[in-house]
Amino acid sequence: MPNDIIIIGGGLSGLTAGIALQRKGRRVTIATSGPSTLNTFSGSLELFGYDSEDHPITHPLEAIADLPATHPYSKIGAERVAALAQEAQGILREAGISLKGDATANHWRITPMGVLKPVWLTLDDCLTSDDGCTLPSTQALIINIAGFLDFPIEFIRAGLDQMGVQTTICTLPIKTTQARRSSQYETRATTIARMMDNDETLRAFAEAISAACSNSSNPSEQMILLPAVFGLTNDTALQQLRSMVSHPVYVIATLPPSLLGVRLQTQLRNHFTQLGGTILHDAKVTAGTLRDNKIVSIATGYSETMEAHSYIIATGSFQSHGLVADYRKVAEPIFGLDIDANIKELSSKATGSFFEPQPFMTYGVHTDSILHPFKNGQPVSNLYAIGSLLSGHNTHHQSDGTGVSMLTALAVAEEIDKNIANNDTYSK
Amino acid sequence: MEYDVIIIGGGITGVGTARDCAMRGLKTLLLERSDFATGATGRNHGLLHSGARYAVNDPDSAAECIRENLILRRIASHCVEEHDGLFISLPEDDLGYQYQLVEACRSCGIPAEIIDPEEAKRIEPTVNPALTGAVRVPDGSVDPFRLVRANELDARMHGADILTYHEVTGLITQGNRVEGVKVRNTHNGQQFEIRGKITVNAAGIWSAGIARMAGVEIKMFPSKGALLIFANRVNKMVINRCHKAANGDILVPDGDVTILGSTSDRVPLGECDDVRVTPREIATLLREGTKLVPILSSTRILRAYAGVRPLVAEDDEEAGRGISRGIVCLDHEQRDGLAGFITITGGKLMTYRLMAEKATDIVCSKLNVKRRCETAVIPLATRPSTHSSLLTSRSSLLTPDSLYLCECEKVTVGEIRELIVSGEVATLTQLRRRTRMGMGKCPGRYCALRAARLMSSAGGKTIAECGRDLADFVNERWKGIYPITWGTTLADAQYMASVYKGLCGLDKIPRS
Numbered sequence: 008m009p010n011d012i013i014i015i016g017g018g019l020s021g022l023t024a025g026i027a028l029q030r031k032g033r034r035v036t037i038a039t040s041g042p043s044t045l046n047t048f049s050g051s052l053e054l055f056g057y058d059s060e061d062h063p064i065t066h067p068l069e070a071i072a073d074l075p076a077t078h079p080y081s082k083i084g085a086e087r088v089a090a091l092a093q094e095a096q097g098i099l100r101e102a103g104i105s106l107k108g109d110a111t112a113n114h115w116r117i118t119p120m121g122v123l124k125p126v127w128l129t130l131d132d133c134l135t136s137d138d139g140c141t142l143p144s145t146q147a148l149i150i151n152i153a154g155f156l157d158f159p160i161e162f163i164r165a166g167l168d169q170m171g172v173q174t175t176i177c178t179l180p181i182k183t184t185q186a187r188r189s190s191q192y193e194t195r196a197t198t199i200a201r202m203m204d205n206d207e208t209l210r211a212f213a214e215a216i217s218a219a220c221s222n223s224s225n226p227s228e229q230m231i232l233l234p235a236v237f238g239l240t241n242d243t244a245l246q247q248l249r250s251m252v253s254h255p256v257y258v259i260a261t262l263p264p265s266l267l268g269v270r271l272q273t274q275l276r277n278h279f280t281q282l283g284g285t286i287l288h289d290a291k292v293t294a295g296t297l298r299d300n301k302i303v304s305i306a307t308g309y310s311e312t313m314e315a316h317s318y319i320i321a322t323g324s325f326q327s328h329g330l331v332a333d334y335r336k337v338a339e340p341i342f343g344l345d346i347d348a349n350i351k352e353l354s355s356k357a358t359g360s361f362f363e364p365q366p367f368m369t370y371g372v373h374t375d376s377i378l379h380p381f382k383n384g385q386p387v388s389n390l391y392a393i394g395s396l397l398s399g400h401n402t403h404h405q406s407d408g409t410g411v412s413m414l415t416a417l418a419v420a421e422e423i424d425k426n427i428a429n430n431d432t433y434s435k
Numbered sequence: 436m437e438y439d440v441i442i443i444g445g446g447i448t449g450v451g452t453a454r455d456c457a458m459r460g461l462k463t464l465l466l467e468r469s470d471f472a473t474g475a476t477g478r479n480h481g482l483l484h485s486g487a488r489y490a491v492n493d494p495d496s497a498a499e500c501i502r503e504n505l506i507l508r509r510i511a512s513h514c515v516e517e518h519d520g521l522f523i524s525l526p527e528d529d530l531g532y533q534y535q536l537v538e539a540c541r542s543c544g545i546p547a548e549i550i551d552p553e554e555a556k557r558i559e560p561t562v563n564p565a566l567t568g569a570v571r572v573p574d575g576s577v578d579p580f581r582l583v584r585a586n587e588l589d590a591r592m593h594g595a596d597i598l599t600y601h602e603v604t605g606l607i608t609q610g611n612r613v614e615g616v617k618v619r620n621t622h623n624g625q626q627f628e629i630r631g632k633i634t635v636n637a638a639g640i641w642s643a644g645i646a647r648m649a650g651v652e653i654k655m656f657p658s659k660g661a662l663l664i665f666a667n668r669v670n671k672m673v674i675n676r677c678h679k680a681a682n683g684d685i686l687v688p689d690g691d692v693t694i695l696g697s698t699s700d701r702v703p704l705g706e707c708d709d710v711r712v713t714p715r716e717i718a719t720l721l722r723e724g725t726k727l728v729p730i731l732s733s734t735r736i737l738r739a740y741a742g743v744r745p746l747v748a749e750d751d752e753e754a755g756r757g758i759s760r761g762i763v764c765l766d767h768e769q770r771d772g773l774a775g776f777i778t779i780t781g782g783k784l785m786t787y788r789l790m791a792e793k794a795t796d797i798v799c800s801k802l803n804v805k806r807r808c809e810t811a812v813i814p815l816a817t818r819p820s821t822h823s824s825l826l827t828s829r830s831s832l833l834t835p836d837s838l839y840l841c842e843c844e845k846v847t848v849g850e851i852r853e854l855i856v857s858g859e860v861a862t863l864t865q866l867r868r869r870t871r872m873g874m875g876k877c878p879g880r881y882c883a884l885r886a887a888r889l890m891s892s893a894g895g896k897t898i899a900e901c902g903r904d905l906a907d908f909v910n911e912r913w914k915g916i917y918p919i920t921w922g923t924t925l926a927d928a929q930y931m932a933s934v935y936k937g938l939c940g941l942d943k944i945p946r947s
Contacts, residue, residue: 047933122940154835159884161891165898262881263934326929332921334718356920361913362942367920403936
């Protein structure tokens, strides 16, 4: 048996579990297919952002203690959250990802629409506020790139205005944009990042920023705010830019595809493979064989079967197709795991107002306290569910998605490692 | 100042009548209480009927349809897709109806050709392979949003004045004559009167309310029809079920999408302002639609929507019986002894031009204007613009303005900017109706936020207004999505929420 563990799903949760288990010396294979929700990554990870009354949370660890027993944090144990959060930070740091923030107190990110949202950790590139009232400077020059439609500077400026920041906005061209643009389809954040990977293009852009700075009325205290379009695989491009511009430079997330999400995923994948893990790309797991409520093997779309000691399912919610729905029911499509979903009639999965919490958001696979999912009312003993696939939380309204993804992954990794270590009959 | 004619209603009938009146030299005003195409005009199949659907039961309507069908292909070629249609019989259908249909079509002047089921499968590979018969007819599709826009532009070019967001609150009557209207600007609440020699009531399902302002009763029969839009074009031609008209038996392809409809249920007049699709209607449509084209069961649904047909009961009939889908043109001078007031209703999108012609003929005869109707021969306007992707060909030069703001519907930055700068549109939803922005297949709807930026930078709106407008737009789209919480539609709904709630925090912006 070449694998100790097979993880189905290569998003934030699956990669975190994979890294944690490789670090413990286990042999892990991740089977992944399709894009992950990191496509809409904001540059920040959140632990717990809003309470049930929609009020922002300042101290997430304290608030987590009050969550109902059905919430994934409660299942893994609210008292473990602080330690797991520390471990998550360690993993991210090891993967070469520079972050600010910690779990004891939330700080604030600035969204593409200029809204402040409470978060746990933020990539070093990004603009944040420690207290939700003030920013690193009271003067800002917001710069967009000509022809880039997905950085709503007008909204960001309005948000900054409300915080008493004096803003100037301007648009700068990239030299290569015009030459490269051959279609009417707009330029995406990742396309621009590819252009900025060129030293000359980056230097010319830095010079243009410096010129724009000296033209503006309040140059000395000014911070420069840019769309997150620097660095596909690491933050070197932004570091270079920072070294060439005499003002502090921060980025703000753009509309998808999120460059910061692409980068985070790349860095985690690289870290995982450097630790000896295997990633099977484009490997859609379609079915599993169970015996006595234990998984014997899983099959991919290429009719390959794979076996492991333990399995983790990290396939996400509806938007990642980890959950599927038809008229009458919600299902987990690979194993047919039991679902927590209260559907009395068709229309109850969603409400008529987009802005209300949607019932379908809390649907997910049913698990016990160590995140074993169930099939036909019985726990599946060598399978664990992590991340957005879990029931009992609403990522959009509680702002807990990335935290649930990473922390449930780490809790399960610990459990599996312990099990394998204790399992005398199991030999490597 | 006095107008020759005041037209109430910015649906296809109203703008069509405004065009006809203006072309005949009348001093014309059109009033619309909200935006163009917000009633049944923007909420139907977009089917360019051949008339075959009506040939058996309503030959007069069928004959009107085929005449107007041929006219629209000529005058509105930029709004029409000519792809023909099939009437298919399934094993449970009586094949005898097919012969009845073909016979009826021929006597109405509708070309109808029986083709071999094997041939039908060859030209339309997704059709239910169990079909036992097929008839080919000259159906097509017509984009009602483009059609309204073209009529509106054409009416303006001929001198008509058009006021949207102006609600008629009363009619000015003098003795037995309507002499104008009382109007309220719904943006600023300002009220004023406008004089007109003739007032044409073209308010669709809301016509009864307008008529009541003059003390005249019209028996409307609001008939709700629900439809589903699928995110792929699954058929090349229109596919109809060859039986008596029923639920979910017409599947219309248009551009990249397919529209399945419809249902028919009487609803109270009071519900017409906010019709919503029920899960039961969706289930009915899917059950019937998958009989036409089985792969619809696994095709992503984009949205559900519903409209209300402005059906009318004939005056001499008891309520609820004999509801006609033909054109109803009421000269209230003859009918009720009330001069200067005409109601044009009933009918179909297909016959809007004929409805306009009939109404305008009466207006002209009363005003003693001799000029004949030319709307059947003179093509509709296209927009003289360098940016418009809708009504003209685009400039081949790539400038920032030629980038696509809405990639699905190929709407450029320049076109949106031009509309915003012109002051013609005040909201994203209006932009959508004029350009189709945000009507396409992508679940992200980034176009809405991109356009909201332009509303601020080019339209001079405050960012708070733009944020609220964006929230309204997203919520309006949600209305068509939330009844379909399954399949990829649910996945897309969650993605849209991840972008606008999670990433952007649109839900944290204060709303009106």
